[in-house]
Amino acid sequence: MVEEALILQDIHIDDFLTIFVSAGLVLVFGGFYVGIYTAVKAELLKPWIMPFAYIAWLCTAYCLYLMGSLMHVNDFTAKTLVVAGLSLLLIPHAVYYMLRRVHEENEYIHEENEEYVHEENEQHVQAKNEH
């Protein structure tokens, strides 16, 4: 029985430049997506800029598709690229959600502590006056 061998299909010589540029742009657009998303959420940019983040992600997805098809990736790697693209879309949302919760919790505790200290001080002053 002859074992099945995995064979890589040759890449056309004219496609190399497109492959390298699109591979580079995957993360450049991905960086724009994450950067804009984070900056809008952190209120460093206006909310109307947010759609540009998703446009950048669409560009990322297209570059992944272009790169994958020119490289002649097999089915498994094609699925991998889809997972990577979707992960890039979802991760900033998940991370931001967790960040916001931790910040809220921290700020709440911080405010609560300050309130407590303030009340204690007032009671202390009142007791001193009465005395």
Add this chain to the structure above:
Amino acid sequence: MANNYLTSESKKLATWYFTFAAILFGAQLLFGLVAAIQYVMPGFLFEILDFSVARTVHINALVIWMVFAMMGSVYWLLPDETGIETVGIGLGKLFYWVFVAAIVVVVLVYLFVQVGPADQTTIWFIMEGREYLEAPRWADIGIVVVVLGFIYNLYATGMKGKRTGIVTVLMADMLAFAGIYLAGMGYTDNISVDQFWWWWVIHLWVEATWEVFVGAIAAYGLIHMIGAHRKVVEMWLWIEVAMLFGSGILGIGHHYFWIGTPEYWWEIGALFSALEPLPLVAMFIHVLYDWGKQQGAQEAQGKEVSVVTNKPAFTWFVLQAFGNFLGAGVWGFFHTFPQVNLYTHGTQFTSAHGHLAFFGAYATILIGMFYIAVQNKNGIKVMKATKKSIWATCMIFGGVLGMTVALTLAGYVQVLVSRAQMGATWAGYFDGQAGIWFAQGMDWRLIMGVVTFIGFIILIKDLLSIGSATHHER
């Protein structure tokens, strides 16, 4: 650095580590320049300091200066994080001198003995011949002993003092860092098996334990330089640890494409390599978000001043987030899939990625730690940049970026000519290197290497003089 406000013995030891790291950093750049000149003028120092020797010192100095700076960084942050002096600091100091002496002897042997009789004598006393880890066996054993002492310092201090999230991560990470080194110490005459274990050290250091280390250092820096909330920063750190180990460990598959390992590594390598940039993106958000949040909170209180207490160090920390994303992320993603790696493997593409990734991910943040040490050593409350620190930053970062672009162009020619057109033949190898684009790429790499080296000299001058500048807040 005449003034010395340091009272902690651990921090003093850290400055010793940083000083020797800076010296080795200089050696790395100097021997890199020699190798770059030899690409342009192949007869340069022929039979005196051949390319093979210059390259060996260049890449080994890179690894060792970073290891020194990492160990220094741990000794630096331990008293701050645990609230106590590092346990067994005398042992730490003794091992520091042992380590320095061993490195000096190894480098002298590389330079003056160079080659051996190609038997066990060579492996034990001259070099083992594995790229990046060429230290002879006696030095290997010495390194293991020194690192065990370092691990003792870290664990004893972590268990006795307060154990923050940063210290816990470092305790786990440094144990893995030390343990993985053992994988590269065995000997086998089967090159595939040898490469299989060698990659454990190189890949699992660089794309797992070192990345986690810089995550911990970035967390420490954000807390101390911009006053970020510890709880938020540490939560981030745990996410990064999970993502880095989750994608990085099996990302090793992208090194197993062509060394004689089974073909299933193509699929494993492709899957985890595609996920590897995600934590780098997360780290990028981390720094941006915390900086924006802290600065916003400051401005909401009506204070327009910057929250950053050490401008030069923070600049290097931000450059780390950017450089890591660019060098490890973008330049790594170029050629991480087996379909394209078949053509790029072993070309200057790999070299371009290596230069920007090592620099962007590690050199930047470690230089940032040098500045943090200088700030504290001189009792400075808010340290501002000087003209020298701005010039050094621009020249070093611009120089490395320039080298990377030049090497990428040279690598592109090799991909097209040597691999795609001529099918990786002997003639193809030489035809690829004879092309005008390749030659010009090498010229520009040398020019940008000189720019980087001048930037390094300015950096050292700045590190030695910035503490006495009068425009800082004390």
